[in-house]
Amino acid sequence: MKRLLILGAGTAGTMMANKMRKQLARDEWDITIVDQFKTHYYQPGFLFIPFGMYTKNDVIKPKSDFFPTGVHVIYSKIDKIQPGENSVLLGDGVVLKYDYLIIATGCKTAPEEVDGLKDKLWYKDIFDFYTIEGAVALADYFKTWKGGELVVNISEIPYKCPVAPLEFVFFADAFFTERGLRDKVNITYVTPMAGAFTKPRATKTLGGLLEQKNIKLVPNFAIMQVNNDEKKIIDYGGTEVKFDCLVSIPPNLGDELIERSGMGDDMNYVPTDKHTLRSGKYENIFVVGDAANIPTSKAGSVAHFAAEILEENLMCAIEGRPFTASFDGHANCYIETGYGKGTLIDFNYDTEPLPGSFPFPGLGPFGLLKVSRMNHYGKVLFRWIYWHILLKGKEMPIDSEMQMAGKKL
Amino acid sequence: MATKTYAGVNIEVNDEGYMLDSLKWSKEVATEIAKEEGIELTDKHFEVLDYIRTKVANGDTLTIRGINKSGVVDAKTFYQLFPGAPLKKATKIAGVAKPESCI
Numbered sequence: 001m002k003r004l005l006i007l008g009a010g011t012a013g014t015m016m017a018n019k020m021r022k023q024l025a026r027d028e029w030d031i032t033i034v035d036q037f038k039t040h041y042y043q044p045g046f047l048f049i050p051f052g053m054y055t056k057n058d059v060i061k062p063k064s065d066f067f068p069t070g071v072h073v074i075y076s077k078i079d080k081i082q083p084g085e086n087s088v089l090l091g092d093g094v095v096l097k098y099d100y101l102i103i104a105t106g107c108k109t110a111p112e113e114v115d116g117l118k119d120k121l122w123y124k125d126i127f128d129f130y131t132i133e134g135a136v137a138l139a140d141y142f143k144t145w146k147g148g149e150l151v152v153n154i155s156e157i158p159y160k161c162p163v164a165p166l167e168f169v170f171f172a173d174a175f176f177t178e179r180g181l182r183d184k185v186n187i188t189y190v191t192p193m194a195g196a197f198t199k200p201r202a203t204k205t206l207g208g209l210l211e212q213k214n215i216k217l218v219p220n221f222a223i224m225q226v227n228n229d230e231k232k233i234i235d236y237g238g239t240e241v242k243f244d245c246l247v248s249i250p251p252n253l254g255d256e257l258i259e260r261s262g263m264g265d266d267m268n269y270v271p272t273d274k275h276t277l278r279s280g281k282y283e284n285i286f287v288v289g290d291a292a293n294i295p296t297s298k299a300g301s302v303a304h305f306a307a308e309i310l311e312e313n314l315m316c317a318i319e320g321r322p323f324t325a326s327f328d329g330h331a332n333c334y335i336e337t338g339y340g341k342g343t344l345i346d347f348n349y350d351t352e353p354l355p356g357s358f359p360f361p362g363l364g365p366f367g368l369l370k371v372s373r374m375n376h377y378g379k380v381l382f383r384w385i386y387w388h389i390l391l392k393g394k395e396m397p398i399d400s401e402m403q404m405a406g407k408k409l
Numbered sequence: 410m411a412t413k414t415y416a417g418v419n420i421e422v423n424d425e426g427y428m429l430d431s432l433k434w435s436k437e438v439a440t441e442i443a444k445e446e447g448i449e450l451t452d453k454h455f456e457v458l459d460y461i462r463t464k465v466a467n468g469d470t471l472t473i474r475g476i477n478k479s480g481v482v483d484a485k486t487f488y489q490l491f492p493g494a495p496l497k498k499a500t501k502i503a504g505v506a507k508p509e510s511c512i
Contacts, residue, residue, distance in 0.1 A: 156472075156473065156474065157472075194494075220493070220494055222473055222484070222488075224484070224485065236473075236484055236485055236487075236488035236495075237488050237492065237493060251474075265469075265470070266472070266474060266475045266478055267472075267474065293470075295470075295509065
Protein backbone atom coordinates (compact mmCIF):
# COMPACT_ATOMS: atom_id res chain seq x y z
CA MET A 1 0.00 0.00 0.00
CA LYS A 2 1.40 3.38 -0.98
CA ARG A 3 0.65 6.49 1.06
CA LEU A 4 -0.22 10.06 0.18
CA LEU A 5 0.06 12.23 3.25
CA ILE A 6 -1.56 15.67 3.44
CA LEU A 7 -0.56 18.08 6.20
CA GLY A 8 -3.24 20.64 7.01
CA ALA A 9 -6.99 20.31 6.51
CA GLY A 10 -7.87 23.90 5.66
CA THR A 11 -9.17 25.00 2.28
CA ALA A 12 -6.26 23.66 0.22
CA GLY A 13 -5.67 20.41 2.11
CA THR A 14 -9.36 19.47 2.19
CA MET A 15 -9.73 20.11 -1.54
CA MET A 16 -6.69 17.93 -2.25
CA ALA A 17 -8.02 15.07 -0.11
CA ASN A 18 -11.27 15.11 -2.09
CA LYS A 19 -9.58 15.38 -5.47
CA MET A 20 -6.93 12.72 -4.87
CA ARG A 21 -9.34 10.20 -3.34
CA LYS A 22 -11.19 10.24 -6.68
CA GLN A 23 -7.95 9.84 -8.62
CA LEU A 24 -6.16 7.13 -6.66
CA ALA A 25 -7.36 3.51 -6.41
CA ARG A 26 -8.40 2.66 -2.86
CA ASP A 27 -6.73 -0.73 -2.89
CA GLU A 28 -3.39 0.79 -3.86
CA TRP A 29 -3.28 4.15 -2.11
CA ASP A 30 -3.88 5.15 1.46
CA ILE A 31 -4.63 8.85 1.86
CA THR A 32 -4.10 10.38 5.29
CA ILE A 33 -4.77 13.98 6.28
CA VAL A 34 -3.53 15.54 9.52
CA ASP A 35 -4.72 18.68 11.28
CA GLN A 36 -4.66 19.74 14.92
CA PHE A 37 -8.08 21.43 14.84
CA LYS A 38 -11.57 19.98 14.31
CA THR A 39 -13.29 23.17 13.17
CA HIS A 40 -13.19 24.52 9.63
CA TYR A 41 -13.44 28.30 9.41
CA TYR A 42 -14.83 30.05 6.36
CA GLN A 43 -12.17 32.73 6.54
CA PRO A 44 -13.64 35.08 3.88
CA GLY A 45 -16.60 35.46 6.26
CA PHE A 46 -14.53 36.98 9.09
CA LEU A 47 -14.69 40.37 7.36
CA PHE A 48 -18.46 40.50 7.79
CA ILE A 49 -18.47 39.77 11.53
CA PRO A 50 -17.32 43.17 12.93
CA PHE A 51 -20.24 44.84 11.11
CA GLY A 52 -22.84 42.41 12.42
CA MET A 53 -23.56 40.88 9.00
CA TYR A 54 -22.37 37.40 9.99
CA THR A 55 -22.03 35.76 13.37
CA LYS A 56 -19.55 33.13 14.43
CA ASN A 57 -22.05 30.39 13.54
CA ASP A 58 -22.13 31.52 9.92
CA VAL A 59 -18.46 30.78 9.42
CA ILE A 60 -17.80 27.50 11.21
CA LYS A 61 -18.49 23.87 10.42
CA PRO A 62 -16.83 20.64 11.53
CA LYS A 63 -13.91 19.71 9.28
CA SER A 64 -15.27 16.16 9.25
CA ASP A 65 -18.22 17.31 7.07
CA PHE A 66 -15.85 17.80 4.16
CA PHE A 67 -13.64 14.72 4.09
CA PRO A 68 -14.54 12.01 1.59
CA THR A 69 -14.97 8.42 2.73
CA GLY A 70 -11.81 6.42 2.41
CA VAL A 71 -9.48 9.11 3.77
CA HIS A 72 -7.82 8.62 7.13
CA VAL A 73 -8.10 11.66 9.33
CA ILE A 74 -5.73 12.27 12.22
CA TYR A 75 -6.35 15.17 14.60
CA SER A 76 -2.93 15.88 16.01
CA LYS A 77 -0.25 18.50 16.25
CA ILE A 78 2.60 18.01 13.82
CA ASP A 79 6.10 18.21 15.19
CA LYS A 80 8.13 18.16 12.00
CA ILE A 81 8.68 16.85 8.51
CA GLN A 82 11.74 14.66 8.02
CA PRO A 83 12.07 14.89 4.24
CA GLY A 84 15.27 12.84 4.14
CA GLU A 85 13.41 9.89 5.64
CA ASN A 86 10.07 10.45 3.87
CA SER A 87 8.35 10.71 7.22
CA VAL A 88 6.45 13.12 9.42
CA LEU A 89 6.69 13.20 13.18
CA LEU A 90 3.44 14.01 14.96
CA GLY A 91 3.21 15.82 18.29
CA ASP A 92 2.56 12.65 20.26
CA GLY A 93 5.59 10.83 18.86
CA VAL A 94 3.76 8.91 16.13
CA VAL A 95 5.74 8.64 12.88
CA LEU A 96 3.91 8.64 9.55
CA LYS A 97 5.74 7.46 6.43
CA TYR A 98 4.77 8.76 3.02
CA ASP A 99 5.46 8.17 -0.66
CA TYR A 100 4.15 11.62 -1.56
CA LEU A 101 3.60 14.55 0.75
CA ILE A 102 1.36 17.59 0.25
CA ILE A 103 2.09 20.53 2.52
CA ALA A 104 -1.04 22.64 3.04
CA THR A 105 -0.34 24.11 6.46
CA GLY A 106 -1.27 27.66 5.47
CA CYS A 107 -0.23 30.84 7.18
CA LYS A 108 -1.47 32.78 10.17
CA THR A 109 -1.27 36.18 11.78
CA ALA A 110 1.64 36.90 14.11
CA PRO A 111 0.80 40.10 16.07
CA GLU A 112 3.76 39.50 18.41
CA GLU A 113 6.06 40.37 15.47
CA VAL A 114 5.20 44.08 15.79
CA ASP A 115 6.50 45.90 18.84
CA GLY A 116 3.60 47.00 21.07
CA LEU A 117 0.83 45.48 18.96
CA LYS A 118 -0.18 42.65 21.26
CA ASP A 119 0.07 44.78 24.38
CA LYS A 120 -2.27 46.37 26.92
CA LEU A 121 -4.74 47.74 24.35
CA TRP A 122 -5.02 44.41 22.49
CA TYR A 123 -8.73 43.60 22.12
CA LYS A 124 -9.53 46.80 24.05
CA ASP A 125 -8.82 49.47 21.41
CA ILE A 126 -6.64 47.40 19.08
CA PHE A 127 -8.07 44.52 17.06
CA ASP A 128 -7.44 42.21 14.17
CA PHE A 129 -10.23 40.71 12.07
CA TYR A 130 -8.29 37.78 10.59
CA THR A 131 -9.03 35.55 13.57
CA ILE A 132 -12.45 34.57 14.83
CA GLU A 133 -11.56 35.97 18.28
CA GLY A 134 -10.52 39.34 16.86
CA ALA A 135 -13.53 39.64 14.53
CA VAL A 136 -15.97 38.85 17.35
CA ALA A 137 -14.25 41.22 19.82
CA LEU A 138 -14.37 44.01 17.24
CA ALA A 139 -18.08 43.38 16.59
CA ASP A 140 -18.75 43.90 20.30
CA TYR A 141 -16.59 47.01 20.38
CA PHE A 142 -18.33 48.63 17.39
CA LYS A 143 -21.75 48.11 19.01
CA THR A 144 -21.03 50.87 21.53
CA TRP A 145 -18.20 52.85 19.91
CA LYS A 146 -18.91 56.57 19.87
CA GLY A 147 -16.48 57.40 17.08
CA GLY A 148 -13.03 58.93 16.71
CA GLU A 149 -9.96 58.01 14.67
CA LEU A 150 -10.41 54.60 13.05
CA VAL A 151 -7.06 53.48 11.67
CA VAL A 152 -6.64 50.36 9.55
CA ASN A 153 -3.00 49.32 9.22
CA ILE A 154 -1.36 46.61 7.13
CA SER A 155 1.88 45.58 8.84
CA GLU A 156 3.70 43.98 5.96
CA ILE A 157 3.39 42.08 2.71
CA PRO A 158 2.33 39.35 2.01
CA TYR A 159 -0.84 38.89 4.02
CA LYS A 160 -3.93 36.79 3.51
CA CYS A 161 -6.70 38.00 1.25
CA PRO A 162 -5.06 41.22 0.01
CA VAL A 163 -8.33 43.01 -0.67
CA ALA A 164 -9.93 42.39 2.74
CA PRO A 165 -8.49 45.51 4.45
CA LEU A 166 -9.93 47.68 1.65
CA GLU A 167 -13.28 45.94 1.99
CA PHE A 168 -13.06 46.58 5.71
CA VAL A 169 -12.77 50.36 5.29
CA PHE A 170 -15.51 50.41 2.63
CA PHE A 171 -17.78 48.50 5.01
CA ALA A 172 -16.81 50.79 7.90
CA ASP A 173 -17.77 53.85 5.84
CA ALA A 174 -21.22 52.37 5.12
CA PHE A 175 -21.67 50.99 8.65
CA PHE A 176 -21.01 54.30 10.41
CA THR A 177 -23.00 56.25 7.83
CA GLU A 178 -26.02 54.02 8.43
CA ARG A 179 -25.64 54.61 12.17
CA GLY A 180 -25.49 58.38 11.74
CA LEU A 181 -21.94 58.41 13.13
CA ARG A 182 -19.89 58.95 9.97
CA ASP A 183 -19.21 62.63 10.79
CA LYS A 184 -17.64 61.50 14.08
CA VAL A 185 -15.49 58.76 12.54
CA ASN A 186 -12.35 59.55 10.57
CA ILE A 187 -11.18 56.53 8.62
CA THR A 188 -7.49 56.24 7.69
CA TYR A 189 -5.98 53.45 5.59
CA VAL A 190 -2.29 53.02 6.42
CA THR A 191 -0.37 50.68 4.11
CA PRO A 192 3.23 49.70 3.30
CA MET A 193 2.29 49.79 -0.40
CA ALA A 194 2.69 52.88 -2.57
CA GLY A 195 -1.08 53.11 -3.08
CA ALA A 196 -4.37 51.34 -2.41
CA PHE A 197 -3.15 48.19 -4.18
CA THR A 198 0.02 46.98 -5.88
CA LYS A 199 -0.91 46.95 -9.54
CA PRO A 200 -1.57 50.23 -11.45
CA ARG A 201 -5.09 49.72 -12.88
CA ALA A 202 -6.55 48.29 -9.66
CA THR A 203 -4.78 50.94 -7.58
CA LYS A 204 -6.42 53.66 -9.65
CA THR A 205 -9.94 52.25 -9.30
CA LEU A 206 -9.62 51.32 -5.62
CA GLY A 207 -7.75 54.50 -4.72
CA GLY A 208 -10.58 56.44 -6.39
CA LEU A 209 -13.10 54.62 -4.21
CA LEU A 210 -11.16 55.55 -1.07
CA GLU A 211 -11.24 59.19 -2.09
CA GLN A 212 -14.91 59.09 -3.00
CA LYS A 213 -15.74 57.61 0.41
CA ASN A 214 -13.62 60.17 2.25
CA ILE A 215 -11.12 57.60 3.51
CA LYS A 216 -7.63 58.97 4.03
CA LEU A 217 -4.73 57.02 2.52
CA VAL A 218 -1.30 56.93 4.17
CA PRO A 219 0.99 54.98 1.79
CA ASN A 220 4.60 53.70 2.14
CA PHE A 221 4.18 53.18 5.88
CA ALA A 222 6.32 50.36 7.30
CA ILE A 223 5.24 49.96 10.90
CA MET A 224 7.96 49.90 13.54
CA GLN A 225 5.95 50.23 16.73
CA VAL A 226 2.56 50.72 18.35
CA ASN A 227 2.66 53.24 21.17
CA ASN A 228 -0.12 52.14 23.55
CA ASP A 229 0.17 55.13 25.92
CA GLU A 230 -0.11 57.81 23.26
CA LYS A 231 -2.30 55.66 20.99
CA LYS A 232 -0.30 56.06 17.83
CA ILE A 233 1.53 53.92 15.30
CA ILE A 234 5.02 54.90 14.20
CA ASP A 235 6.87 53.83 11.07
CA TYR A 236 10.60 53.39 10.49
CA GLY A 237 10.79 56.71 8.71
CA GLY A 238 9.32 58.53 11.74
CA THR A 239 5.77 59.09 10.41
CA GLU A 240 3.13 58.86 13.17
CA VAL A 241 -0.59 58.18 12.91
CA LYS A 242 -2.84 58.63 15.94
CA PHE A 243 -5.75 56.29 16.56
CA ASP A 244 -8.69 55.78 18.89
CA CYS A 245 -9.41 52.38 17.40
CA LEU A 246 -6.66 50.51 15.56
CA VAL A 247 -7.56 47.62 13.30
CA SER A 248 -4.34 45.84 12.48
CA ILE A 249 -3.50 43.33 9.80
CA PRO A 250 -0.52 41.75 11.60
CA PRO A 251 2.39 40.12 9.77
CA ASN A 252 1.51 36.71 8.35
CA LEU A 253 3.87 33.79 8.81
CA GLY A 254 3.86 30.19 7.67
CA ASP A 255 3.44 27.52 10.33
CA GLU A 256 6.22 27.02 12.89
CA LEU A 257 6.42 23.36 11.91
CA ILE A 258 7.99 24.52 8.63
CA GLU A 259 10.68 26.31 10.63
CA ARG A 260 11.17 23.27 12.90
CA SER A 261 11.59 21.14 9.78
CA GLY A 262 14.18 23.57 8.39
CA MET A 263 12.17 23.85 5.19
CA GLY A 264 11.09 27.51 5.13
CA ASP A 265 12.28 30.95 4.07
CA ASP A 266 12.53 33.84 6.56
CA MET A 267 8.73 33.93 6.88
CA ASN A 268 8.33 30.14 7.16
CA TYR A 269 7.00 29.77 3.63
CA VAL A 270 8.13 26.70 1.72
CA PRO A 271 10.20 27.41 -1.42
CA THR A 272 8.01 26.05 -4.21
CA ASP A 273 8.23 25.97 -7.99
CA LYS A 274 5.64 28.55 -8.97
CA HIS A 275 4.50 26.62 -12.05
CA THR A 276 4.70 22.93 -11.07
CA LEU A 277 3.94 23.45 -7.32
CA ARG A 278 6.62 20.95 -6.40
CA SER A 279 8.95 21.75 -3.52
CA GLY A 280 12.13 23.37 -4.75
CA LYS A 281 14.17 20.70 -3.00
CA TYR A 282 12.28 17.42 -2.67
CA GLU A 283 10.85 15.47 -5.60
CA ASN A 284 8.02 13.83 -3.67
CA ILE A 285 6.85 16.92 -1.79
CA PHE A 286 4.28 19.37 -3.18
CA VAL A 287 3.00 22.58 -1.65
CA VAL A 288 -0.41 24.18 -2.12
CA GLY A 289 -2.23 27.18 -0.66
CA ASP A 290 -0.82 29.84 1.64
CA ALA A 291 2.09 27.65 2.82
CA ALA A 292 3.91 28.09 -0.51
CA ASN A 293 6.24 31.00 -1.22
CA ILE A 294 4.87 31.47 -4.76
CA PRO A 295 4.50 35.14 -5.78
CA THR A 296 0.73 35.44 -5.86
CA SER A 297 -2.02 36.29 -3.37
CA LYS A 298 -2.49 34.26 -0.21
CA ALA A 299 -6.15 33.54 -0.84
CA GLY A 300 -8.69 30.76 -1.15
CA SER A 301 -9.24 31.41 -4.84
CA VAL A 302 -5.54 30.90 -5.50
CA ALA A 303 -5.57 27.68 -3.45
CA HIS A 304 -8.55 26.51 -5.49
CA PHE A 305 -6.94 27.16 -8.88
CA ALA A 306 -3.61 25.76 -7.68
CA ALA A 307 -5.33 22.60 -6.38
CA GLU A 308 -6.55 21.80 -9.90
CA ILE A 309 -3.02 22.14 -11.24
CA LEU A 310 -1.58 20.08 -8.40
CA GLU A 311 -4.10 17.30 -8.93
CA GLU A 312 -2.88 16.91 -12.50
CA ASN A 313 0.82 17.27 -11.72
CA LEU A 314 0.73 14.89 -8.78
CA MET A 315 -0.78 12.24 -11.04
CA CYS A 316 2.03 12.93 -13.52
CA ALA A 317 4.61 12.43 -10.78
CA ILE A 318 2.97 9.25 -9.49
CA GLU A 319 2.72 7.77 -12.98
CA GLY A 320 6.24 8.85 -13.91
CA ARG A 321 5.20 11.25 -16.69
CA PRO A 322 6.50 14.79 -17.26
CA PHE A 323 4.35 17.52 -15.67
CA THR A 324 1.51 18.59 -17.94
CA ALA A 325 -0.04 21.41 -15.87
CA SER A 326 1.51 24.77 -15.10
CA PHE A 327 0.17 27.21 -12.53
CA ASP A 328 -0.16 30.82 -13.70
CA GLY A 329 -0.78 32.41 -10.27
CA HIS A 330 -4.47 32.94 -11.04
CA ALA A 331 -6.40 34.86 -8.37
CA ASN A 332 -9.99 36.03 -8.44
CA CYS A 333 -11.35 38.31 -5.72
CA TYR A 334 -14.74 39.82 -5.12
CA ILE A 335 -14.33 43.12 -3.32
CA GLU A 336 -17.19 44.42 -1.20
CA THR A 337 -17.51 48.19 -1.52
CA GLY A 338 -20.42 48.71 0.90
CA TYR A 339 -24.14 49.51 0.39
CA GLY A 340 -24.81 46.12 -1.20
CA LYS A 341 -22.34 46.61 -4.01
CA GLY A 342 -19.02 45.15 -4.95
CA THR A 343 -16.28 44.98 -7.55
CA LEU A 344 -14.18 42.11 -8.89
CA ILE A 345 -10.57 41.56 -9.89
CA ASP A 346 -9.08 38.65 -11.84
CA PHE A 347 -5.33 38.39 -12.39
CA ASN A 348 -2.22 36.18 -12.41
CA TYR A 349 1.59 36.27 -12.15
CA ASP A 350 1.94 38.27 -15.37
CA THR A 351 -1.34 40.07 -15.95
CA GLU A 352 -2.48 42.81 -13.61
CA PRO A 353 -6.21 43.19 -12.77
CA LEU A 354 -7.91 44.67 -15.86
CA PRO A 355 -11.41 46.01 -16.52
CA GLY A 356 -13.91 43.88 -18.45
CA SER A 357 -16.47 41.19 -17.75
CA PHE A 358 -16.27 37.79 -16.06
CA PRO A 359 -16.46 34.84 -16.56
CA PHE A 360 -18.21 35.20 -19.96
CA PRO A 361 -16.66 37.80 -22.29
CA GLY A 362 -19.06 40.70 -22.87
CA LEU A 363 -21.82 39.06 -20.84
CA GLY A 364 -20.47 38.84 -17.33
CA PRO A 365 -22.61 38.62 -15.29
CA PHE A 366 -19.81 40.07 -13.20
CA GLY A 367 -17.99 43.29 -14.06
CA LEU A 368 -14.23 43.52 -13.56
CA LEU A 369 -13.03 46.68 -11.78
CA LYS A 370 -16.61 47.98 -11.84
CA VAL A 371 -18.81 48.59 -8.83
CA SER A 372 -22.11 46.75 -9.19
CA ARG A 373 -24.81 45.02 -7.20
CA MET A 374 -24.18 41.77 -9.10
CA ASN A 375 -20.59 41.59 -7.85
CA HIS A 376 -21.85 41.80 -4.28
CA TYR A 377 -24.26 38.91 -4.94
CA GLY A 378 -21.29 36.96 -6.30
CA LYS A 379 -19.52 37.32 -2.98
CA VAL A 380 -22.62 36.46 -0.93
CA LEU A 381 -23.34 33.38 -3.06
CA PHE A 382 -19.75 32.32 -2.77
CA ARG A 383 -20.17 31.19 0.84
CA TRP A 384 -22.64 28.55 -0.34
CA ILE A 385 -20.36 27.56 -3.21
CA TYR A 386 -17.45 27.28 -0.81
CA TRP A 387 -19.17 24.90 1.60
CA HIS A 388 -20.98 22.80 -1.00
CA ILE A 389 -18.78 22.69 -4.10
CA LEU A 390 -15.31 24.07 -3.59
CA LEU A 391 -14.14 22.24 -0.46
CA LYS A 392 -15.46 18.96 -1.80
CA GLY A 393 -13.21 19.35 -4.82
CA LYS A 394 -16.05 19.43 -7.34
CA GLU A 395 -15.75 21.08 -10.76
CA MET A 396 -16.44 24.82 -10.93
CA PRO A 397 -17.40 26.58 -14.17
CA ILE A 398 -14.28 28.73 -14.00
CA ASP A 399 -10.95 27.91 -15.67
CA SER A 400 -8.04 27.42 -13.34
CA GLU A 401 -5.94 29.27 -15.90
CA MET A 402 -6.69 32.99 -16.16
CA GLN A 403 -8.48 33.93 -19.41
CA MET A 404 -7.76 37.10 -21.40
CA ALA A 405 -11.15 36.96 -23.18
CA GLY A 406 -13.45 39.57 -21.67
CA LYS A 407 -10.59 41.74 -20.43
CA LYS A 408 -9.80 45.18 -21.82
CA LEU A 409 -6.17 46.16 -22.14
CA MET B 410 13.89 52.15 -21.77
CA ALA B 411 16.62 54.77 -21.85
CA THR B 412 20.39 54.94 -21.80
CA LYS B 413 22.15 56.95 -19.13
CA THR B 414 25.78 57.67 -18.51
CA TYR B 415 27.06 56.97 -15.02
CA ALA B 416 30.77 57.31 -14.22
CA GLY B 417 31.52 57.38 -17.95
CA VAL B 418 29.69 54.11 -18.64
CA ASN B 419 26.60 53.89 -20.86
CA ILE B 420 23.94 52.05 -18.94
CA GLU B 421 20.48 50.95 -20.02
CA VAL B 422 17.77 51.63 -17.49
CA ASN B 423 14.01 51.04 -17.45
CA ASP B 424 11.33 53.74 -17.18
CA GLU B 425 11.83 53.95 -13.44
CA GLY B 426 15.61 54.21 -13.69
CA TYR B 427 16.50 50.65 -12.66
CA MET B 428 19.56 49.15 -14.39
CA LEU B 429 18.73 46.40 -16.86
CA ASP B 430 22.16 44.73 -16.76
CA SER B 431 23.38 44.45 -13.21
CA LEU B 432 26.82 43.26 -14.41
CA LYS B 433 27.60 46.82 -15.52
CA TRP B 434 27.36 47.94 -11.92
CA SER B 435 30.39 49.29 -10.09
CA LYS B 436 30.91 51.33 -6.94
CA GLU B 437 31.41 54.42 -9.08
CA VAL B 438 28.12 53.83 -10.91
CA ALA B 439 26.38 53.31 -7.56
CA THR B 440 27.78 56.55 -6.22
CA GLU B 441 26.31 58.50 -9.13
CA ILE B 442 22.89 56.84 -9.01
CA ALA B 443 22.84 57.53 -5.27
CA LYS B 444 23.56 61.18 -5.91
CA GLU B 445 20.44 61.38 -8.08
CA GLU B 446 18.52 60.00 -5.12
CA GLY B 447 20.12 62.56 -2.85
CA ILE B 448 22.23 60.01 -0.97
CA GLU B 449 25.96 60.24 -0.23
CA LEU B 450 27.21 56.64 0.00
CA THR B 451 29.25 55.48 3.00
CA ASP B 452 30.94 52.16 3.77
CA LYS B 453 27.80 51.06 5.59
CA HIS B 454 25.74 51.76 2.45
CA PHE B 455 28.10 49.58 0.41
CA GLU B 456 27.85 46.78 2.93
CA VAL B 457 24.07 46.82 2.48
CA LEU B 458 24.36 47.08 -1.31
CA ASP B 459 26.69 44.05 -1.35
CA TYR B 460 24.21 42.08 0.71
CA ILE B 461 21.37 43.02 -1.65
CA ARG B 462 23.37 42.12 -4.76
CA THR B 463 24.31 38.75 -3.28
CA LYS B 464 20.73 37.97 -2.29
CA VAL B 465 19.40 38.89 -5.72
CA ALA B 466 22.13 36.89 -7.47
CA ASN B 467 21.03 33.86 -5.43
CA GLY B 468 17.46 34.37 -6.59
CA ASP B 469 16.21 35.21 -3.08
CA THR B 470 13.34 37.60 -2.44
CA LEU B 471 14.18 40.88 -0.73
CA THR B 472 12.06 42.00 2.18
CA ILE B 473 12.51 44.54 4.97
CA ARG B 474 12.08 41.62 7.37
CA GLY B 475 14.88 39.68 5.68
CA ILE B 476 17.19 42.68 5.78
CA ASN B 477 16.35 43.28 9.44
CA LYS B 478 17.31 39.67 10.19
CA SER B 479 20.40 39.69 7.96
CA GLY B 480 22.84 40.87 10.63
CA VAL B 481 24.13 43.48 8.15
CA VAL B 482 21.77 46.25 9.17
CA ASP B 483 18.59 46.56 11.25
CA ALA B 484 15.41 47.96 9.73
CA LYS B 485 15.66 51.28 11.48
CA THR B 486 19.20 51.96 10.24
CA PHE B 487 18.19 50.73 6.78
CA TYR B 488 15.54 53.47 6.72
CA GLN B 489 18.08 56.02 7.85
CA LEU B 490 20.52 54.98 5.14
CA PHE B 491 17.93 55.05 2.35
CA PRO B 492 15.23 57.44 3.60
CA GLY B 493 11.62 57.22 2.41
CA ALA B 494 11.38 54.01 0.43
CA PRO B 495 14.54 52.09 1.40
CA LEU B 496 13.96 48.89 -0.54
CA LYS B 497 13.15 50.73 -3.75
CA LYS B 498 16.06 53.13 -3.42
CA ALA B 499 18.61 50.54 -2.28
CA THR B 500 17.80 48.16 -5.14
CA LYS B 501 18.05 50.97 -7.67
CA ILE B 502 21.48 51.97 -6.34
CA ALA B 503 22.54 48.31 -6.14
CA GLY B 504 21.80 47.96 -9.86
CA VAL B 505 19.25 45.18 -9.44
CA ALA B 506 15.57 44.96 -10.33
CA LYS B 507 12.95 46.69 -8.21
CA PRO B 508 11.47 44.11 -5.82
CA GLU B 509 8.02 43.07 -6.89
CA SER B 510 5.47 43.54 -4.19
CA CYS B 511 2.95 40.95 -5.21
CA ILE B 512 0.06 40.44 -2.86
